[in-house]
Amino acid sequence: MESASVSVSERRISTPSAWSQLLGFNVIWAVALSIGGYALGHWLGTKIGMNSNAQTETDQDDVAILMGMGFAILGWLIGLGFFNYPLSRIAGRPATLREREEHGAWRYFRLCTDHKVVAIQYLVAVLFFFFVAGLNAMFIRTELTSDNATLIPAGNYLSLVGLHGTMMLMMMSAGVLGPLGNYLVPLMIGSRRMAFPRIESLTMWLTVLAGFVLLSATLLGGFPTGWTGYQTLADQARSGIDAYIVSFALIGISLALVGVNMIATVMTLRAPGMRWNRLPIFVWGMVTTSILAVLAAPVLLAALIMVVFDRAIETTFFIPSAGGSPFLWDELFWFFGHPEVYILALPGFGIVLEILPVFARKPLWGYRLAVAGMFGVALMSFMVWQHHLFMSGINSDLRPFYMFTTELISIPTGIIFLNGMGTLWKARIRFTVPMLFACAFFFNFLIGGLSGVFLSDVTSDVVTHGSYFVMAHFHYTIMGGLVFALMGGIYFWLPKITGFNLNEKLGKVHFWMMFIFFNLTFFPLFAAGMLGMPRRVSSYNADLHTLNVFVSIAAFCLGASMLIFLGNLIWSVVFRRERAGANPWQSKSLEWQLPSPVPVYNFERIPTITSHPYGYGSPEAPAVADFGPRVIAGEGGLA
């Protein structure tokens, strides 16, 4: 429950002057202090590292670079003011629940404890890095129009592959939890905030920093390992890999904290009457994703710290000739890495199952089963990781077990399909842009999921393992699944978030282009893999040249569809500014009963939840919530 100490009348809404905003803690100071911190840390690290073998025998200065990055992180957090509140508490000031929510554009450039502001910051950051990583993919496809590395130097090509993979993985794991999770979960459960507003802001600023740290790899010579960072290649690599390590560690911390925050929010801040069986399915998606994040991300962090030790202070965790083992990294990485790919899948399930009932005008079919399916996926995802290591020389007695568990996970995933099909049964479907994306999700995810069955079968995996087949498979699940769902989610909820409609026609053009060219890009790659094209190569068998040129052309068109999306987003929100109204989709869910955009403290009063949010089709179904004597919804509210 919301503490009574924050009452409506106590809100601070006065806007301080621009000067005091500029001089206060904000992203400008953060950038300045992190650059200064890097210089200081690098100088100190050079002093310390002078005596270490690692530095004198080789000309690497990992100690200096890692210390520089550590100090840069510190400077970034000081500049943004993350230490102010803890220090003021130490100094004996009273506790406050939330602060720093003044109106004005400045709150978007600093620590802000309003979950809606953080979500918008997240959305902008994630989209920015998504486009950067997408641009890398365009370069990769450009190189692959030639079957024999000619356009981009081999080292740069590998860096592009690594940056594309790592950036996409990092940003997409925060891609739904961050923007949509932070924005919608409090609104959907009837809360005014997340459980830990400052930590929420911290996770967002760590994500931004992680993105830029990863990009700094280009200044340090790039890194050759792809997103998996396999040992002993990562130990052998030059300083660029330090950027990979630090940025991935930052994302690991951020993910774990997002998860804790999300779980705590849903457990403690539900409005009265919001029973567990009334939670919107999207919230369940966020909860199960968060459970994965909390349990998996720390393992990644631990493994990365071991890599740092190996590189900087000459431990040998992963070096076989000195008693370590590269398998240790494989196991630790994939113990994180496989739940990670479900961190990328579950939010998609949540979004799609949330969108379907609204445009099918029917209740979500099999709600309990859907929740069970999500928990099933979450649980099972910790038991399958060795299927990434079928060919690696691990104990071969274990292979049938991991084959079995991997195939088992298709049962809870299949449930999501059943929910989708049940919801569409005798429905009254309206094909809005979000609905198109939701339907495309099922089309793509079906292909992604079934190709996964080929990979789970060891015999078949001998052919497909590590090839473009795998690459096509996970692009079908992550891009065809999560990114399509995220796009649907953005078209669906952006009117709520910004208060403006996105252009429907442009949206449809974007959807059809994206859908067609996505499939034309990735479906042929299943064949490329089976015909002998390994992943991450810059040269390949000449037989596959025509296929690759075709794929590249399709990929460029896919890239162009993203520009249509970006154009639509900017044009609709910045220039066209067509008011959306409170409830343009006539949804019955709680968040749509609020005005668009949502006011600072969300609810005038904390509502009493009276029903699940899927009361379509039954005239006697109660409204989703009782807002008390003063109903604040605008037109179309409380449908």
Next chain:
Amino acid sequence: MSEAAAVAGGRGAEPRHGVRITAIWAVATAIVLPLVIWVVGPHIPPGAMSQQTRDQHTVDVVLTALATPIVLMIWVYFGYAVTVFRQGGEAIVDGPPITGHRRIEATWLIATSALVLGLAVFGTADLLTTGGAGGGEGPNPAAKPADWRTALPVQVIGQQWLWTFRYPTYGGVETTVLDLPVDREIEFHVTSLDVVHSFWAIELGVKADAVMGADNIAFDKPLETGPFQVRCDELCGLWHGHMNTTGRVLSDAAFVTWITNEERRNAALTKTLPPYARVYYPQPLRNAS
């Protein structure tokens, strides 16, 4: 679902959607499944050059054939739903408030579980009866082919960015060419001198990671003579994409001629090599210098 129809209202007599969908699906499956098995099937890689590729091919055809009715079911259902259950115009009409159906949910769970169990049994049986299906099985293979005792051991050594091959039964001679005898079980011992590579003999259907300090064993039995490609299948640094070579499957006599010739020709060189071992440890690997 009469009460459902009543709520949807205004549609008159509901057609029997379930029957229609099932009929369309059955017809589609009857047409597409034979095409998949007999027209597309024979073209599914990786060919028939070794016992392992023949088995992998069979498995892939079986999996594709199993996937086909599932894909068609979902596509037919969604296709039917989005055409028939579509609501035109501006009006927003609610559908029937159906929130679930115990029997359908149970049936679905039982069907998917049975399918998954069947797949796991099929996969495990296939893996164990084919001697590991050509995949790397680590130092103690759980599954061995029947004639593993008479297998020809061949060591595959990966290093940045080159494959070399040692034949321990021929004096431990090391070659840069992978030549193999036909119709004989081969026991590949895959290892690495530096980073992780993956040995992929594409037409032979062999894939095994090369890891420093590990002896990764894979079995394969070539059944046809001819050339095959070897590629590195795990990212190993700068020239990963160029770490490839071709090998040949030779008749038994041709192989013996070739290998004895290699052994004699390289005798002086072989003496300078470290003695044949399961794994090799170069200098402790530090950061590149």
